[in-house]
Structures are given as C-alpha cells and as structure tokens.
Amino acid sequence: MTVPAHPMARYFRPGCMATTACPGCGNGIVGHCVLRAIDALGLSLDEFVFVCGIGCAGWIPSPHFAADTLHTTHGRPVAFATGVKLAAPERRVVVISGDGDLAAIGGNHLIHAARRDVGLTVLCVNNRIYGMTGGQVAPTTPQGMRTATTPHGNPERAFDLCRLVEAAGATFVARWTTAHPRQLAAAIRAALRHPGFAFIEVMSQCPVQYGKLSQEGRATDMLALFRQRAVHVRRARDLAAGELAGRWLVGTLVGAEAEE
Amino acid sequence: MKADSGARPRRLFLQGNEACAEGALAAGCTFFAGYPITPATEIAEHLARRLPEVGGTCVQMEDEIGSLAAVIGASWAGARAMTATSGPGISLMQENIGYAVATETPCVIVDVQRGGPSTGIPAVPFQGDMVQVRRGSHGDYEVVAFAPASAQEMFDLTVTAFNTAEKLRVPVFVLADAAVGHMRETVDIPAPGGVARLDRRLPEPPAAGAPVRGFLDEDVAPMPVFGRGYRAHVTGSCHDEFGMRNVVDAPALDAFVRRLAGKVLRHAAELTLIDSEQTADAEVILLGYGLVGRAARAIARQARAEGLAVGSVRPITVWPFPGEALSAACAAAAAVIVMENNLGQMLPFVQASLGRQRVRALPPGVLGTLHRPEHVLAHVREVLR
Numbered sequence A: 001m002t003v004p005a006h007p008m009a010r011y012f013r014p015g016c017m018a019t020t021a022c023p024g025c026g027n028g029i030v031g032h033c034v035l036r037a038i039d040a041l042g043l044s045l046d047e048f049v050f051v052c053g054i055g056c057a058g059w060i061p062s063p064h065f066a067a068d069t070l071h072t073t074h075g076r077p078v079a080f081a082t083g084v085k086l087a088a089p090e091r092r093v094v095v096i097s098g099d100g101d102l103a104a105i106g107g108n109h110l111i112h113a114a115r116r117d118v119g120l121t122v123l124c125v126n127n128r129i130y131g132m133t134g135g136q137v138a139p140t141t142p143q144g145m146r147t148a149t150t151p152h153g154n155p156e157r158a159f160d161l162c163r164l165v166e167a168a169g170a171t172f173v174a175r176w177t178t179a180h181p182r183q184l185a186a187a188i189r190a191a192l193r194h195p196g197f198a199f200i201e202v203m204s205q206c207p208v209q210y211g212k213l214s215q216e217g218r219a220t221d222m223l224a225l226f227r228q229r230a231v232h233v234r235r236a237r238d239l240a241a242g243e244l245a246g247r248w249l250v251g252t253l254v255g256a257e258a259e260e
Numbered sequence B: 001m002k003a004d005s006g007a008r009p010r011r012l013f014l015q016g017n018e019a020c021a022e023g024a025l026a027a028g029c030t031f032f033a034g035y036p037i038t039p040a041t042e043i044a045e046h047l048a049r050r051l052p053e054v055g056g057t058c059v060q061m062e063d064e065i066g067s068l069a070a071v072i073g074a075s076w077a078g079a080r081a082m083t084a085t086s087g088p089g090i091s092l093m094q095e096n097i098g099y100a101v102a103t104e105t106p107c108v109i110v111d112v113q114r115g116g117p118s119t120g121i122p123a124v125p126f127q128g129d130m131v132q133v134r135r136g137s138h139g140d141y142e143v144v145a146f147a148p149a150s151a152q153e154m155f156d157l158t159v160t161a162f163n164t165a166e167k168l169r170v171p172v173f174v175l176a177d178a179a180v181g182h183m184r185e186t187v188d189i190p191a192p193g194g195v196a197r198l199d200r201r202l203p204e205p206p207a208a209g210a211p212v213r214g215f216l217d218e219d220v221a222p223m224p225v226f227g228r229g230y231r232a233h234v235t236g237s238c239h240d241e242f243g244m245r246n247v248v249d250a251p252a253l254d255a256f257v258r259r260l261a262g263k264v265l266r267h268a269a270e271l272t273l274i275d276s277e278q279t280a281d282a283e284v285i286l287l288g289y290g291l292v293g294r295a296a297r298a299i300a301r302q303a304r305a306e307g308l309a310v311g312s313v314r315p316i317t318v319w320p321f322p323g324e325a326l327s328a329a330c331a332a333a334a335a336v337i338v339m340e341n342n343l344g345q346m347l348p349f350v351q352a353s354l355g356r357q358r359v360r361a362l363p364p365g366v367l368g369t370l371h372r373p374e375h376v377l378a379h380v381r382e383v384l385r
Helices: A027-040 A077-087 A099-105 A107-116 A161-167 A181-193 A207-214 A219-229 B016-026 B041-054 B064-076 B087-102 B151-168 B178-182 B250-266 B290-305 B323-329 B347-354 B373-384
Strands: A048-052 A068-071 A092-098 A120-126 A172-177 A198-203 A230-232 A248-254 B010-015 B031-034 B057-060 B081-085 B107-113 B144-146 B171-177 B184-189 B233-235 B274-277 B284-287 B310-315 B317-319 B335-339 B359-362
Touching (some): A048 A077, A077 A099, A077 B031, A077 B057, A077 B064, A092 A099, A099 A161, A107 A120, A107 A161, A107 B064, A120 A181, A161 A172, A172 A219, A181 A248, A207 A219, B010 B151, B016 B081, B016 B107, B016 B151, B016 B171, B016 B178, B016 B184, B031 B064, B041 B057, B041 B178, B064 B107, B081 B087, B087 B107, B087 B171, B087 B250, B107 B151, B144 B151, B151 B171, B151 B178, B171 B178, B171 B290, B274 B323, B284 B290, B290 B310, B290 B335, B290 B373, B310 B323, B323 B347, B347 B359, B359 B373
Parallel strands (some): A092 A120, A120 A198, A172 A198, A230 A248, B031 B081, B081 B107, B144 B171, B284 B335, B335 B359
Antiparallel strands (some): A172 A248, B010 B184, B144 B317
8 A cells, every 4th residue: 555645745854754743733733834835835945944942833844844944042033033034135034933932931032023024924833831841831821720830820811922013013913723724824825925024823732731731622622612712803893892702813913914 | 434445454543342343344244143232332333334334234132142043043044143242141142152052053252341240340341251151051062262452352363253163163252351342452454355264164065855964073064054955954952963853862962062062172272372471481470361461461571670580371262271282381480370350260270281289360459450560570579489
C-alpha cells in the first residue's frame, strides 16, 4: 500500500515530519494554514524568514518549515524579526509564537513593533495557558480559572491582544480560531499582502493542559466550543453588549478585510 | 562631521565615542540598534546621522534586550551589526549575549562602562563590567573583549572587533569607560579602503534540500546567512553541526559547549594584544588596562625618572585572558601591581597566571577616579624597600 504524500509535504524540512506537539494540539492546524496561504499566493519558502520564541507555538515553523528559521530567546522574536526585516527589507519575515511569549515576557516588543508599523506578519497562537511548562496561568487566561499557579482561581483579567496591538497602531489586525482554518488561511494571505505590521491572533486548543484544567474537554469539544464562541465582527455590530459577553470577535478587526 | 568621499587619510579631533562610531563605519558596519544610555549615547547619535549616508540602518529600540535581539537578527540577514551601551544595558543584554554565542552570530557590543552596581553614577568612569561581559550569561562559554585606552584605540579596536566577530562568529566586546568614551583626542583615520576587512565565510551552495553544515565546527563553521537558499535552522537550544536541535543527549551538550568555547580558545594567541614597556629589567611592573593602563605607563616612566626599576604592562585583549603573554611580559619582575578602577575584577585571573605571591592589587584611592601618581609611587617604593 502506498501512502499518499501530504499536500504540504514539499514545504517541510527533510527529516522533520515528526511532531513534538501533544495529541489534539492546535499547532498542526495553524502551521497548515500558514503553508496553505503561502501556497495559494504562489510564494516560495525561500522568500521567507520565520522567527519564533520559546513555548509550544515556537515549534510550528522550527524545525518543520524548510526555510530560514530563527528560534530565539523567550519573548524576543519580534525584536529579532525587526532586525532581520530592517537589514533585509526584501525578505518576508513572519513571527509565529505563543501568547506567553508575545504578550507576557515579550509584550513590550510587540506593542513597539506595532507602533513602528515595521513590515512583519505576527501570528500569536493563543492557547490561554503556559502549555510547555505544565499549565500555568498566562496573561490571556480567563479570570477565575484554576491553573497550576492559580489553584484558588486566577484573580487577574485576561488581555485582549487584538485591542492591545490596535491601540499601539497595528495597521492589520485579525482574529480567528483553529475551528476556522479556511478563514484563518485567508487572513494570513491578507496579512502577507499587507505592507506594514500585521497581527493575527489565533485562538488555539491545548486539550492536555487548558482543556483538562478548564474542563473544556478534548480537542474536538474545544473546537466545537470555539465555533459557538466566535462571533464575526460584522455580526457583532448588531448585538447588544450583553450578548457579546464571553464571545470572541473574529474576522478582520483593523485593515482591509480578507475574503472569508 | 560630514561624510568624506575623498580617498585620503584624515586626522581628526574626535571624542572617543565618535571615534568608535567612525571605526564601525570604517569596518563596514551596516546596522546599529541601541537604546540611549550615558555614557555611550554619542555612539548611537553619531551612527544615526552617518549610517544612512552609507546605505546602512540605525534604529532606536524599546530597550537593550531588543537592541541586541535586532542586532543578532540583522547579522543573520547579512549585516555587519553593532550595539553600544553601558553597564545597565549589558545586564539586560545578558540572555541574548548567550544566544549570540550559542548561534555563533557575529556582532560587536560596545560597553562604555560607568559607576555601578545598579544605576550607580552614569558619567563617572569605572571598570565594573570586566567579568560580567565574560561570565554574565548562563552556561559556559568564551567571548572576545578589547579594552581601548584612547580615542585612537576606540577607532582601531572597533575595527578589530568587527573583523574578529566576523572571523570567529562570536560576540566581541569593546570595553571602554566613561573617560575614554568622552575624552577628545587626535585620531588618525585611514583612507577609505585602507582598513583591513575580514568577512564571515559562507557555506558552499547546497544541493537542493541538502542540509548545510553551518555550526559547531572544531574551528569556525561557515555561516548559513538568511536569504541565500541555505534554509538555515538557527536555535539557541543545544544543536548539532546542521543546527538541528538535540535537547536530550548529554554528549550533544558536551560537543555544543566544547566547540563553541574551543573555537575561540584555539585563536586566543592570535587575538592577544598587549602593550608593554621597560619590562626586561623591571623589578616592579604596573599592570592596568584601558585608561588606567595609560596612567600606569605614565607613572612607570615617572618612577624610571626617579631611578626606580619599574615597567608597565597594558593588556589590550582582556578576553580570552592573555595569561601566557602576561606571564612572559612579567617574567623578570619581583612584584606586579594590578591597577584597576574597581575592587579587583581581573585580579584573580592575573593571580592565576602569575602566582599569588608577587601580585598585589591597587585600586585608586577614590573609585571612579584615576590613580594618583604619588599614591602609586608610594606603593612602588614600599614594594622595593
């Protein structure tokens, strides 16, 4: 029996098909959407530099994508990427990293890159928790949730990262979830066509840490929940504030709308 | 100062920090990222004006962590890249210094040292970061550092720092202080093209899809810079010769640590620069680096004028520590007085090279000032008694 080749296999670094992600992780969906977008635009990976930080999402491009990749110190990929882009403006520089990396330890670099409008595409894979280190509270964890470091419940409020980078001056901002892979790929295409700073927040499932602690359940349960929770920004305009409580605004929040 | 397209050498009256910036330009620097800090800021200001004139890029980042991150990213994008800061900035850069070591990234880090710990005193000269630049990041590693004593050396050693960084793929420090950075002196600048330039080696173009051996050579691996089809995998995690992560095997860590350190130590002898005078018959040697080394030279000459057998030794290369060269220079001396503008940061390394018995420390009477000649001479006479 022959095994059919994966449609994106040619974009993978030889010998790097095995994943370190846990069963049910959203990393595979995000990586696939990135490659689908690049493929649809007819671009070559040789035009790209992928920059990532420390944490589960950093392992989406590194080592898997057959491209120049810079796997940096924790929290700093946006600053490293800024140097790459300024020194080689012809490169397409894409940051793929997690919410802890980009919004906690690296939050200052994120807002300043947005303010500078430096031509980076930044994907923040938001699983609302520190997955790699075993389920600690993140600045994106919902208030009240019990985690390994908030056993009595998270006393703090969660960051709205899209509003944060919008306020900092980002010229393209979108949010999707791993339950919306086609829309996510379209948003990535729009971000890659955008000349300035483009930010996409991808709400992603971490069934092993977040799903267990929150009782949102397995990956399939979490994806079903994401679909229920997501409300498109166009539809949200017609909803009352009370109806939006606990919902995630998805779609293009700032900039030219992607064809969804 | 205006850009000068004339192909002739120039003699200028420059501040040390300006000379450093001009040295960077002469060395082919194309990228600078930094954050304002006294007493290093003039380097950023000078390059902000001059780099665009030569097609380079200068950016003020949000902090020193981001500054070194941007420098490392730019270096991988092919630039000859530099940052400049002082002690508090070096403290913030420590994690990315280790990253530059681990990923074998050529870069120059200028540290115009000031009084510390903590915020200390910004504009007072102090040699407080001598060991921090060498040992401040976690893990075990080697770097290169030079200590200029004049505006001319701010120029010359910045050039040497770039060439060394490119050749060895390692962060190289220029360890000045507030006095060397801020004083103004005559600086001779060679004609354009008159400055020797070493560039990083690049790997052979790879066969399609073939991995590139771009890391952890016993000597120095060619650098698979971005944008040339190498598909480089660059990580600060433990990795193999192809840059591919191995975070489970102790033997992989062993090779990672030994080869990164070994490639620098293998070149230690050729990196060594020391400036000695009247050491052959000296009973006492005054040993100091940076501006203090210049003071030691002047005081030794004063002692000679009084008929005392005193010589002076100034290590210009401070890391890798030039122990063998110092041993040779101090071989005949009965006593070596180590003058540092700190409480003795390099003293243990001197003692380890020369033996404890004949080495004694002499900080200035007031830290943050130069040693007073009479204070040093009294010490010399006591030793000779």
